[in-house]
Amino acid sequence: MESKQKLVLIDGNSILYRAFFALPLLSNDKGVYTNAVFGFTKMLLKVLEDENPTHVLVAFDAGKTTFRHKTYKEYKGGRQKTPPELSEQFNLVRELLDESSVKHYELDQYEADDIIGTLANKASQQNIDVQVITGDKDMLQLVSDNVNVQITKKGLSEIDVYTPEFLRETFTLDPDQIIDMKALMGDNSDNIPGVAGVGEKTAIKLLNQFKSLDGIYEQLDDVSGKKLKEKLKDNKELAYMSQQLVTINQTSPVEVTLDDLAYNGYEPQSLQQFFKKVGFKSLLDQVGEEGDDQDPKEELESIEVHHVKDVRDITLNSPCSLVVEMIEENYHTAPILGFGITVDQSTHYFIPEDIALASDVFKNWLQDPKQIKWTFDAKKLTVALLRHGIRIKGIGFDALLASYLTNPSETNHDIPAMSQRLGYSNVLFDEEVYGKGKKRQIPEVDQLAEHIVRKSKALYTLKDQIEVELNDNEQGELLYELELPLSVILGEMEATGVSVDQDQLEKMKKDLKVRLEEIEAKIYDLAGEEFNLNSPKQLGPILFEKLELPVIKKTKTGYSTSADILEKLKDKHPIIPEILTYRQLGKLQSTYIEGLLKVIHDDGKIHTMFNQALTQTGRLSSTEPNLQNIPIRLEEGKKIRKAFIPSEEDWVIFAADYSQIELRVLAHIAKDEKLLAAFKDQRDIHTQTAMDVFHVDAEEVNDLMRRQAKAVNFGIVYGISDYGLSQNLNISRKEAKAFIDRYFDSYPGVKEYMDDIVHQAKQDGYVTTLMQRRRYLPEITSRNFNQRSFAERTAMNTPIQGSAADIIKKAMIDLDHYLKEHQFKARLLLQVHDELILEAPQEELEQLKEVVPEIMSNTVELSVPLDVDYAYGHTWFDAK
Structure with missing residues (x-):
């Protein structure tokens, strides 16, 4: 016997609104708001699982104007404008439905209610079971023997299922009386007037006695209560107009047929890719494929691995992707397990470590700047090869740094994690291959080789996709001119050691x-x-x-x-x-x-390890x-x-650091005239601030005043609150607030910048540095005060701190280039915040005193000078 058909009809607008206001204002790592989509998705998956429908449709409102506006121009007139944070999620929901193989539909001049009512009516006539999912009680008029209406309550977590029996039990009314109940009581949310002074209880009482709106007005004299009778009489026209407005049109010109709504389930992989893209990690397992417990390696596409016995037998095209496999965290001492190289989509080489490092052909290829290599973690690669006397050249791309720049809030940037975020799943996580903890071990060579070349293929396949995202974010220059050249310099510094x-x-x-x-x-x-x-x-x-x-x-x-x-x-x-x-x-x-x-x-x-992507x-x-x-x-x-x-005799440690770089960046970004003038005139900024905050002359500024002014100056950079400043200075919050207020009175440009950047961050979902580094701030529109306040402070200080970090990175590149170009023996050893530490022979000292400050001062052009202090000595302690 054939099982009975079931049609599920979902009120898209209603459920999305419910989800939006029920959940905190979430956004993903791109700053895209997703809370309504997340709530809708959970509801959709539950409905599909619980109802197991044969047909599904999600109906949406087509626009602001409907046929009801001809009857009443003010229909829905009192509604607040849809929050932009919700508006932008509608297209994402439509994408979700497409990936779920669920039909969605809207009809010009009609509402989702009318689409649902029409299709429910048609299905009911064909004896098809219908489940309507909505948050709108107007839909209760559709309840019949074949049509159940499920009303969400308490957000989306609880649902009441209305059958004719449950409807009578709840309202003591039949389904066809719901229209008249709504006509009498009106609806503020839709600006339907109804009868003034008549609420739900009164409407139900009247309908229990007179059965219908017509019955009430035919027997108006029998209505008890003089005031109620007058209200009904005075508002008769509005009551019948409201009846028209609340009546769902069950014969709308809907163009989709029931056959169009046939549903055969979703493709788990499509949904998983969508979830990865929007950041719904918690839902990935919910849509796993049947038999998820089987060996995951069986689900991967096959890949042909060429095991190289002699590098002279292969052709290494340019560009190609290169992976050097090391699984121990400290790559200064970790053994190399092998090399994976992909030269095109179907050619993948595995070169064992002993063969690779014994081959002059391979070494020369690594050191050839014309042979372009796309890599993952160029710094790690640089260090690993320098241990074997190989100075790699020709690194044209670093997927680790690219992933970090586009997803700075992510904590895992390894190749499989990065691949999954980009919808590519043909590579395993290291734990799946090597195991973890005490069970961790190197697999046999075929499995090891396959794992390594899967990584190189992932790099080769995804490079263009990652680059598109970088360019969309205007971050190509940040990768290629700053982070990538810096990674090699950092690798050399690490390998040199201190x-x-x-x-x-x-x-x-x-x-x-x-x-x-x-x-x-x-x-x-x-x-x-x-x-x-x-x-x-x-x-x-x-x-x-x-x-x-x-x-x-x-x-x-x-x-x-x-x-x-x-x-x-x-x-x-x-x-x-x-x-x-x-x-x-x-x-x-x-x-x-x-x-x-x-x-x-x-x-x-x-040999420290610098975290460049953290x-x-x-x-x-x-x-x-x-x-x-x-x-x-x-x-x-x-x-x-x-x-x-120093590592050699007659050498010195030379240290150079930027003076108050973050305050100088603030002056440049905020364009505050007084702050700009103070730095241009080489005035002590803390003394200047003390003068402004305490309203005294320079000679009256004592040590305490300057210390407090310094705390305010740097506190402003870090978005400090009055509470934070009060803790730093051991004063009351009231005094701290007065300090901050007087600071902003003195430097109005800074206050304007702070206000503007928070406003911009709320619009964009992120802030940027001078060099286009992004930091996404999903919490900046949170309803949680603490989360929102933290995000606002972060919006204020990230462009300052981040720009200062970018400047010192560029200074390292400029300085390293100069030292090598002019064949200095001096070399960079460390970077500590705003300070660069070098070691150099005594005979180069006089030149370094001129060269280092000049290069660091001129690495970028700001509206204020970048001052650099330097010192040197036999130890780092002496270089102060």
Whole structure:
């Protein structure tokens, strides 16, 4: 027996509106709003699964004007304009429906209700079951033995299914009475007037007694209540007009037939690609293919791998894609597992490491600048090959950096993750091939080779697609002129490494141990007893019970002794400063001194790894070890830099750093006249700000005023709040707010910039640096105050911080180019925030004093001068 047909009709506008207002204002990494689409998608998948329909249609309103406006011009007149954040999601929903093989339809001059009503009527006449999905109770007039209306409530999470029985139970009315109920009570959302003063309860009571609108007016004298009778009499014309307006047209000229709406299910791969594109990662598993538990490798397209035994037997075209496989995180020591090369869509080579590195042909190809290679992580590649004496040239593309620039908020930029985001799934994740944890191992050579060349094929296949996105974002120059050349320079810096005086570190370790023991003894003396200084459970009672210090915060486990709490108690007892110093020095000992001793390589150097594709501002960071975070506020922290020395005798460490670069960038971007003038006239900006904020002359500015002005200056750059500033300066929020207000009064251009950039970010969904680096800010329109405030502060400071980061990157490129072109022996070693550290022979010192500041000052042209300070000495500590 053939199963009965079922038609599902979805009110697209109604469900989208419900989803939009039910969910937080989400957006994806491109800044595209997706909350309504996400809610709609979840509803659609649930309906398709629960109802298992044979026919489906999503109906949309065609436009603002319908045939009802001829009856009543003010129909829907009171409606607020559709939020632009929702409007832009309609096309995305239509794309979703296309990928789901679900028909969607709209009809000029008619509403979605009329389309649904007409098709429901036709299907019902053919004894087809109909399920209508909507958030609009007007649709209840369609309920019949064959038509159920499902009304969403509480957003989209709960649904009431109205059958004739449930309708009678809920409203004590029959379906055909719903029209008259709506005619009497009206509808504010659609600007349908109804009868003034008649609500749902009164309308139902009247219809229970008189059955219909006609019955009410035929027996008007029998209506109880003088006022109600008068209202009905005075509003008769409006009641019948409202009846017309709320009646769904079930004979609309709909051009789609029921056969057009046949539904045979969706293609999981199509939907998955759509979800990856819009960022619905949580829904990927929901639309997995049948038999998802089978070996994923069986789902991949086959690929022919040429195992190379002699590089002379193959032709390496240009351009081609190149992958160097290393699976250990520290590529300074990781073994190379092999090379994957794709020269066209059907030719893929796997070259084992021993064959590749023994081949002069291959080495020459790697070092030939005319042979263009498309790569992934050029810096890693540079370091790996330099270990084998090969200086790679001809890198024409880096997919890691391109992915990072177009998706800066993503945390995973490896080839499979990047490929999936671009809808390409013919490559496995490393964990699927190598395993993870204790089970991690190198597979047999055929599987290894296939995995590596799948990566090279992915690079070759996706390069043009990634480049289109880069160019659409106007970021081509950012990749090719800044990040790509910098990656090779960073690789060379990492491979060079920084020499370390191990004896100096060992001496510091011993000295610091003695110093910690002295502080520990002093703390015990002040406490009057010994205890475990590193145990908050033991420290808390000492401070807050025995010494009776004021309790600021308690946790579930006892008293809070966190650093911020102790800072507030610093002046309450001499034990507090000692504890803070003890903690700082303890961290210095374990994290930095002992930490540095652990990562010194056999060559006596530290080879850090610069993270070029990590921070959303574009700043570089470093790991293994982190050389950018050595604390320099404490004298003991500064002394750690004494251990960093030149790698050759009679050489020096030369350090150059930008003076207040972020404030200078702010002056340039904000175009504030007073700020511009201060920098052009070489005035001390903190003294200038103190003069403006405190309304005093330069000679009246004392150290406290300048320190507070400095905190305000840099706080503005970082979008600081009055609360944040109050914490920094240990003043009240009211005082902090007054500081900030006076700052903006003094520098109105800065205030205007801050307001404008937030407004622009809300429109675009992102902000950019001077060199077109983007940072997407989906939370900037969030209803959550904290999220929105953070995004607004980020919008203010990212163009400043990011532009400063871009400038120092360009300075590195310019400086490296100059040093090589003029055959200097001096070389770059490190970049630490706004500072560049080089090592150089003594005989080049005089030239460096002129060359380095000049190059750094002129790397970009701003409206204010870029001042550069420099210093040099026998150690990094001396170069201050």
